[in-house]
Amino acid sequence: MTDLLQRPERLRIRPRVRRRTARRRMTWSELATYGAVLVLLVLAVVGPWIAPHDPYLVDQRNTLLAPSGEHWLGTDGTGRDLFSRLLAGARPSIIGAVVTVLAAATIGVVVAAIAATAGRVVDGIVMRICEVVLSLPVMMTGLGLAVALGPSQKSAVIALILASWPSFARLARSEIRRVMVSPHVEAAQVLGVSRWRLLTKHVLPNSLDTVYVKAAMDVGGVIVIISSLSFIGAGAQAPSAEWGAMVESGSRFLNNAWWVTGAPGLAILVTSAAFSLAGDALRARLDPMLSSSLGEAPR
């Protein structure tokens, strides 16, 4: 007792710390997922340059070769080297999905900021529009729009941006509205901070965590959707090495050369899983209590 009284600092109650990001060490699984995403992104950028063969060089004498030392993953129906095509296809597949998600998230946040600050009428109109788009599956809206725009990789990306920004807008709006009434924002209002500065300096930095997480998790889903659109002919077209298109063109040889379809299919699976897991790891790191407010990934 006397001992405690002599050292009052040991009795002091530690202040409650509300830390947004826990400073714990990265686990191996987190490192692995972030690492996988990083490797994939690097491949998407440098892929075409490090490809051992020309991904578009047709060689009719060497079609449907099985994997070997010369052609690591074999060749496809027109004798093109599959490994080189996978590397070349990483760019449209991965960068396409990343661009889609970044654009959709940006549009969503801007729209949400307008809806949350412009008053009830604007808010009501904007959110009803979002709900109409959200009531349709992303795949359906994306397919319809991509076909309407004329099937190409660019159309697929634009279509998916148009189909997926409302889910970001809804998420961001609810977060922005929550932060807008928090005491530190009210304090800034009392200081006389302008509306623009209030939004950019005080509200958005504190409301975008969930948006970052949703964006990271969505990339995995969007890769699958973009590939699906290519597969059914609404996205990237024939000579392109986009993975979905490769799966489609290889499906004719499924009986005698499974690797022509299997290789790009596996690439889609691995990439999608890597981005989803990285998003999940990010979510767990940013806020362990967050999981329920995330909404669903696009179907």
Next chain:
Amino acid sequence: MSAPILELRDVVKTYGDGNGGRVAAVDHVSVAVTEGQGLGIVGESGSGKSTTVRCIVGLEKPDSGTITYDGIDLASASRAERKRFRREVQMVFQDPYSSLSPRLSVEEIVGEGLVVHAPRMSRAQRRDRCVEVLETVGLDAGALPRFPRSFSGGQRQRIAIARALAPEPRMLICDEPVSALDVSVQAQVITLLRRMHRELGLTMLFIAHDLAVVRHLCDSVLVMHEGRVEETGPVSSVYAQPEAGYTRALLDAIPIPDPARDRARRARWRASTIAEETTPA
């Protein structure tokens, strides 16, 4: 007595009660505050004291009534007048954990009022001013690059006070600035606020549900109950001879830090309650 710097006349603020009716959180409140005065607003939870203050600083819009600050009618103020009001009237919030943005450094938090109200100040001048106010509240330049999370509750409230002081306000509104702090720290913050009041000549509005704190800090007091002003006057007379029964009840609820006197007071209460119950109505 000079003209009041802040005057509320018949301010009413109602909220929907969820059944189509209206509940008055602030019910025809009229107050006048003179420059340099320290006014304590006391009352239990839900008595409308916070809402009154939120109406003054513009976080709530009153349904009716007028609020005048130094000749400016806040409802119809021009842009320049509103700007002046925003600089001259500052506020310290109740909870220092949620009233500081976790994403901004102390320098950004304290300097925010300067960015807004003294845009021509250079970064270095702003930093100097931040250090100056931080030292006034008992912190130092070492706090500048740090974030709120690395400070204790009492230190955070000092940062919040520094933020309010940075634009050199004339009036400081404190909404229960110590009720989220533990008792040992409360005293430090109250002493600091009293020093600011005396040394800087700040007009202070001080909300509390604790009358003992108000007695220590303010020269006059306004007692609120269910949205109405129950009693108002100098601290000395209200505390010595409360006119409203509600004020007396509040005063009786202050614990006396002397067991013998406290026991005696409780014995008096019991006697008077029994007397009331046994007297035929």
